Amino acid sequence: MNLGQWAKDLAMGVRFAFAGGREGWVRALLTAVGVGLGVALLLLTTAIPNALAVRHDREAARTDITYGDTTLKKGDDTLVVADAGTSFRDQDVRGRALEPEGPRAPLPPGVRELPAVGEMVVSPALKRLLESDDGKLLRERLPDRIVGTIGEEGLIGSTELAFYRGGEGLAPKVDDGPVTRIDRFGDPNPTSSERMDPILLLLILVVFVVLLTPVAVFIAAAVRFGGERRDRRLAALRLVGSDGRMTRRVAAGEAMAGAALGLVFGTVFFLVGRQIAGSVEAFGYSVFPSYLNPSPLLALLVAVAVPAAAVLVTQFALRGVVIEPLGVVRTAKPSRRRLWWRLLMPLAGLAMLYTMVGQGRDGGEFNQYLVIGGVMLLLVGVTALLPWIVEAVVARLGSGGVAWQLAVRRLQLSSGTAARMVNGIAVAVAGAIALQMLFSGVAGDYTESTGQDVSRVQMQVHVPQGVPLDSVKEKLAGTKGVDRVFGYSEGYVGDRAHEADHFTQVTVGDCASLREVASLPSCREGDAFVATGGEYDEDGAQLAKPGRTVYFDPSSEYEKTTPVAWTVPQNLKEAPSVKDPTGFKRGGLLLTPSALSERAAQAVAGEVYLRLDESVPDVREYVRNTAARIDPFADPMVWTSTERSDQFTAIRTGLFIGATCVLVLIGASLLVSQLEQLRERKKLLSSLVAFGTRRSTLSLSVLWQTAIPIGLGLLLASVGGMALGAVLLRMTDTPVQVDWASVLSMTGVGAAVVLAVTLLSLPPLLRLMRPDGLRTE
Known part of the structure; x- marks a missing residue:
């Protein structure tokens, strides 16, 4: 066969796609929309590295405060x-x-x-x-x-x-x-990027695979829209003299045309989505449209891979179809699907991942090729197993109502089509369950307790140098929504003015404030205490001796300060230390304000702690406004019981943003697929209505046709997702524990998407169930 004949056959397929009458261009349009949605998300994914790089570069370009040592002197350019x-x-x-x-x-x-x-x-x-x-x-x-x-x-x-x-x-x-x-903006000492934690790198790899695999599945399903009508057209070609190979080349040309149109649609969807992205904030992140420029190489890869995949999928779909001049041999009972090769993919994926079990972060970086290949094979294995499961289950479903029988018979005749519709949602749910298990399992490694008792304190305000502590407390106490205020001036004293060997903490506050950190026997203004039982206070007892001279801010060889001498009071009392709101038992000296000399009082810095009435709307904003009136540069601290790694939080945020995009794609693609299926069955539905079948019965049968494969798909996704999650946890050397809340929530989200798509498809279904649908030309 020469290349010229190949080109003619492919060109004929392209003409069938666009010049084959209403049926031809409707099928091409549906295929293009389905492929286009997937292409748009692929282009978005290829643009993410550039978006992150631009954000990083712009953040670096405006760097100003680096908290580093500087010897820059005042000049006309500073x-x-x-x-x-x-x-x-x-x-x-x-x-x-x-x-x-x-x-x-x-x-x-x-x-x-x-x-x-x-x-x-x-x-x-x-x-x-x-x-x-x-x-x-x-x-x-x-x-x-x-x-x-x-x-x-x-x-x-x-x-x-x-x-x-x-x-x-x-x-x-x-x-x-x-x-x-x-004298200029920008990081003066740019450093190379730090080596990323192997487990965080594993999370990134798995997130990308889990988010992109459903996209590939949807594109593969979209190019098979209208398969039955296409095969009837190919049978007509056989009738006028074409051979089997020619018909397959024509089918390849038709698939390429739909995929090419899908690339155009996808580009348009991407450009529209890019503009919308400029006005949207997701989980605290936003971008400018100019950030989302796909890498030319990756965009070219998408442009080549999508039509190639369309041709391969089409040829694969035709492997079990005999196209003869008098029709398509597919209405006979199909041969049963084989199970053994469908199990090979998930087993191969498990084998690839098993080589890294127990590695954890101490074993170095995970092999990214094994991770990507193993996760992808496991997820694709779900798509391979689902048609076999759907066929095996629906073949055993028995009698029931009319709607049930119509749905079951339809599934028995075309279980593969039903499985293709839900493959994408099954893969997405399986991946989401695995990721949620992995995130939940390793979250403890990236979450630390601050020790802050948020039941006692909700906000903390630093007192500026030279501003009286009592003045700040008074202003904050009068702020709307503030229930209670207490605070201290804090500092350290040493045994010598220069090069001190021993240090201890000094806490200055009124009696009510001091009772937050120690159990005082009695207290009045002028009293002084030494805290006993403090944590990490080895020198407190040695320095806190009545009559001993100690020094605030003793100087060191690295930092020259002006030490302030102060004599420990004679009437020193002991007070057992208790946990302060930060969760720390402080030691050293506890002083009421008048027990400290005026000069020494300037060597301590104040902190004020607030308990808020959370029922007051925007109570934190009232506190921030009061603090800003005290010091324009004040930024009160909001207390939290835990804090989480910024990198871990960023990856999890990226997962939520990506999952949102994939869910939108899932819903849109399912809706297009459902509408295509209804269009294929237009005459059948009209015939049933013409013979007296109630519309409610047909509507319920369509619901059952969606619910049965979806239920099986979600069940398989749950099993597959938990298996993948367990393997990933074992790879990170984390105990395997099923996060049932995540499993149920992800399954529920998948079911909700399908339910929404089913409801949206009801109006077109009702329009199709009319006797005039039997008209033909």
């Missing part, structure tokens, strides 16, 4: 930067106060002109928030006049809240906390 960030309703607001020291002071990325005192430049999202009623409380904290917006190159996301405000009097505070002097 800028003093202070951290003025805050939080608003669990959202971070990145803020900087800028004080130029010369006409050539650097500009932050995305800012055309430095704001003056009383002015600020804000991100578009922050501007919208401040101008809305929802941002009223934040506006009280940021009263400066808005004189401009930050450009895209200065932000890491379209919904990021950020601002630059004019500052003054910042120079004396340089290198004191979050205030620094710079």
